[in-house]
Amino acid sequence: MASEVRQATADNLEPGGERRRDFLYVATAAFAGAGVVPVAWSLVNQMNPSADVLALASVDLDLSALQPGQAIKAAWRGKPIFARHLTPEEIAESNKVDVASLRDPQSLADRTKPGNEQWLITLGVCTHLGCVPLGAAEGEAKGDFGGYFCPCHGSHYDAAARIRKGPAPKNLEVPPYTFKSPTAVTIG
Amino acid sequence: MIRLGALAVGLLFVLNVLWGAVQPREAEAPNMAEELHKHPKQMVWAHNGPGNLGIFGTFDRAQLQRGFQVYKEVCSACHSINRVAFRDLADLGYTEAQIKTIAAEYEVATIDSNGEPTTRKATGADKFPLVYANEAAARAAQNGANPPDLSLMTKARHDGVNYVYSLLTGYSDDVPKGWNKPETSYYNPYFHSINIAMPPPLAADGQVTYADGTAATTDQYAKDVTAFLTWTAEPKLENRKETGVAVILFLIIMTGLGYLSYRKVWADVKKA
Amino acid sequence: MSFPWAKQYQPTSAVGQWMDERLPLARFVYGALGPGYPTPKNLNAFYNFGVLAGVALVIQIITGVVLAMHFAADTRVAFDSVEHIMRDVNGGWMIRYMHAVGASFFFGVVYIHIFRGLYYGSYKPPREVLWMLGLVIFLLMMATAFMGYVLVWGQMSFWGAQVITGLFSALPVVGPSIQTWLLGGFSPDNATLNRFFSLHYLLPFVTFGVIILHVWALHIPGSNNPTGVDVKSEADTVPFHPYYTAKDFVGLGVYLIVFAAFVFFMPNSLGEPDNYIPANPLSTPALIVPEWYFWPFYAILRAFTSDFLGVPAKLWGVIGMFASILLLFVLPWLDQSPVRSNNYRPLSRILFWVFVAVALGLGVCGGKPAHEPWVRLSQVLTAYYFAHFLIILPIVSKLEKTSPLPNSISEAVLAKYGKTGGGAPVAQPAE
Structure with a gap:
């Protein structure tokens, strides 16, 4: 009656014993490992936007008080939104530009909703490094092209908020939005 | 040496605490409230599932909506549910449009373009506003009482779900002899101090009219609003139990496999 | 340190070998929780x-x-x-x-x-x-x-x-x-x-x-x-x-x-449930109790109700509560028995279970309001708590006659196997 431990090596197992054991061990480890996946996912997912943040993901904007030539700032998802009521001159000026010559070729029509070309709604975030450009509020510098001017590194945007001069690579981004009425939009 | 010291210290503590034990006790005044106080009635709830065990079971959506109606038409006069957002009502089966309509019935604080405080219609993203701006305002309006926020009520009391139901249905005009009840209070043996400042909120059948034809009785109101408040306190209850069943099934299988592996690993030791 | 028969970590790959010569982390784990720990x-x-x-x-x-x-x-x-x-x-x-x-x-x-x-x-x-x-x-x-x-x-x-x-x-x-x-x-x-x-x-x-x-x-x-x-x-x-x-x-x-x-x-x-009510500095809950795992110590804290030797009861409670934990630090010197396991210490074994019951009893008392009979009960139990470690255990451990120990772990295992298996005769340890 020796009581020493017999080491589990191949030579003291019955034929086929080792494979059966291996299968059981692998199955156990694999099953437990599979359980790690949902645990890991819940640890990752908790960092995604929470329900209250998502609930604020859309904002309603009232444009009725906005006269041609004026712009307002609003906040959407923590970022500034510029809503601009373009004047007929600005619209004409924007449409005259040769789209192909632009750094980020887009026509005004690409950047507005059909029938609502006078309403230009963009994010107020410079596409260079994320500063807020000037030009939305009364009396602010509008840059060389009469749109927006980012003071951080001197990017100039035109009335259609397209990049015309300076380091920014893209036009100001147009957020998703829909018109609820002729002067009310929902952004997001 | 160390043991002699221990003996001395031990005797010190033992004699000290036993000295306290043999001191005469002042007779405790009989506490009538304790005698009158009743434990909550044990009810069966949809969200407790089969056997009322709480393992399975989901909320009864229609009941939650009725409970919300009772809350809105009765409780909300004095009690807020400030931790619940209007968007949460989607859980009750309301559509986005319905939620918008419900939210628009409430006003929440905001600032106008001149920076002056004003109010606007609530949206789905807002929470149910407070009824009283602060405790002082509540006490001033409520004869010195402070109606608590109900969002967490069913978790903030022992056996909270049954407690809320029992409290709502536990009012009695039958005040026992010798019990001192002030004029401004009501007798309710389920309340911790027996005298409760809240008048019976569910006073008469027919007080709330249900659209779905459910019997409009005070007992039904109490059940429905209790179910609703169970949801406000634990909105993830269904999700929690579903996850729990899956997790435990997984763990049982994992442990079973682990046990078989363990038997195999130890087979040659046990044989020794 | 380990037993001489402990298996030594052998890197199985060149990378493992390289790492082992620089930061033997794998060797450490192998020896702590792996095959290298007998x-x-x-x-x-x-x-x-x-x-x-x-x-x-x-x-x-x-x-x-x-x-x-x-x-x-x-x-x-x-x-x-x-x-x-x-x-x-x-x-x-x-x-x-x-x-x-x-x-x-x-x-x-x-x-x-x-x-x-x-x-x-x-x-x-x-x-x-x-x-x-x-x-x-x-x-x-x-x-x-x-x-x-x-x-x-x-x-x-x-x-x-x-x-x-x-x-x-x-x-x-x-x-x-x-x-x-x-x-x-x-x-x-x-x-x-x-x-x-x-x-x-x-x-x-x-x-x-x-x-x-x-x-x-x-x-x-x-x-x-x-x-x-x-x-x-x-x-x-x-x-x-x-x-x-x-x-x-x-x-x-x-x-x-x-x-x-x-x-x-x-x-x-x-x-x-009270902790689902937001803190209110102007209103105390009817019964302040800690979470259950502090109840035994909370009971000891509240068991000291009389001033003693000119020291106020409140201070005694605090001293008693801390002492109840700190005395465990000297336990290795209070218990003098050369035998470790209570399996071979008949008297200590009984005392152990008495102590378990006392600890549980203190737990129950700690969760109750400070009324009779809970206060007196917690006082008696507290007295035993201190007496157990500071008085009884040192004396019993000295006087107790212990049962014979098995010569080795293997022998004890065999004896158990023989008893439960009930099969072939096995070498019984001298008992």
Whole structure:
């Protein structure tokens, strides 16, 4: 009656014993490992936007008080939104530009909703490094092209908020939005 | 040496605490409230599932909506549910449009373009506003009482779900002899101090009219609003139990496999 | 250090060899929890609880780090941020319930671990430092759990902070200043909440460090075992891996099943409903009680009701409560018996179970309001608590006639196998 431990090596197992054991061990480890996946996912997912943040993901904007030539700032998802009521001159000026010559070729029509070309709604975030450009509020510098001017590194945007001069690579981004009425939009 | 010291210290503590034990006790005044106080009635709830065990079971959506109606038409006069957002009502089966309509019935604080405080219609993203701006305002309006926020009520009391139901249905005009009840209070043996400042909120059948034809009785109101408040306190209850069943099934299988592996690993030791 | 027959780590790849010569981390793990740690082969299920305690701490740290991403340590919003976690954060309810229930389970596991050590004499030489490090971990846990409970900023959080810091005000002369210093004010407020949050985040990592020392100290003499007899030969041991990794895996599975049952089906059953009421400095709950794992010590605190030798009762309570834990540090020198395991100490074994009953009784008393009969009962039980360690155990351990020990672990295992198997005659140990 020796009581020493017999080491589990191949030579003291019955034929086929080792494979059966291996299968059981692998199955156990694999099953437990599979359980790690949902645990890991819940640890990752908790960092995604929470329900209250998502609930604020859309904002309603009232444009009725906005006269041609004026712009307002609003906040959407923590970022500034510029809503601009373009004047007929600005619209004409924007449409005259040769789209192909632009750094980020887009026509005004690409950047507005059909029938609502006078309403230009963009994010107020410079596409260079994320500063807020000037030009939305009364009396602010509008840059060389009469749109927006980012003071951080001197990017100039035109009335259609397209990049015309300076380091920014893209036009100001147009957020998703829909018109609820002729002067009310929902952004997001 | 160390043991002699221990003996001395031990005797010190033992004699000290036993000295306290043999001191005469002042007779405790009989506490009538304790005698009158009743434990909550044990009810069966949809969200407790089969056997009322709480393992399975989901909320009864229609009941939650009725409970919300009772809350809105009765409780909300004095009690807020400030931790619940209007968007949460989607859980009750309301559509986005319905939620918008419900939210628009409430006003929440905001600032106008001149920076002056004003109010606007609530949206789905807002929470149910407070009824009283602060405790002082509540006490001033409520004869010195402070109606608590109900969002967490069913978790903030022992056996909270049954407690809320029992409290709502536990009012009695039958005040026992010798019990001192002030004029401004009501007798309710389920309340911790027996005298409760809240008048019976569910006073008469027919007080709330249900659209779905459910019997409009005070007992039904109490059940429905209790179910609703169970949801406000634990909105993830269904999700929690579903996850729990899956997790435990997984763990049982994992442990079973682990046990078989363990038997195999130890087979040659046990044989020794 | 290890037994001479311990297997040595052999790198199996060139990369492993390269790393082993530079940072032998794999060698360290191999020797600590792998095949390189020879472990007595007769450890029973109670020996699972050390590993389980480690797992419980890891669960607390992981869920705690997650909660800290959403929690706001400001008295105006702390409670709201907890409810934000419960309602809006993705899966936040689960993580918070795991953390809250996990605290209770951590204590439950550690209590079983401690009682296992008491029963099998694991505090006796050469494991005194191991035992004392364990007590340090226990003290750190208590501080951490208390501060964590305050963070919720519910009614019981607030009044718990008030009462526990109030203990220090019992100290003569400096007491009130110490309480004010602890709170950073004259009552629990923002300063208190913020410092508790800071320390609640720090201490678990300190605890983790002490656990590494605890495991280190364990590996010097090796694990104790239910016979308390030293390991004598290779026949007495099995490599930790795969034998005890497999066994601990089963224990872990069972633990997680029970844990999940609480987290998912009765997450609030171990907590006080009052803590779902936001803190109100102007209204005290009817009954201030700590979480269940502090009840025995809370009972001892309240058991001292009379001034004694000119020292006020309140101070005695505080001294008694701290003494009840600190005396465990000298336990290795109070118990003089050369025999470790209570399996071979008939009288001590009875005393052990009496002590278990007393500890449970104190737990019950601690959760009750300070009325009779609970106060008198807790006084009698407290008297026994101190008498057990400071008077009875030193005397009994000296006088007790112990049963004969098996010559070796293997022999004890064989004897048990022979009894339960009831088959072939086996060599019985002299009994």
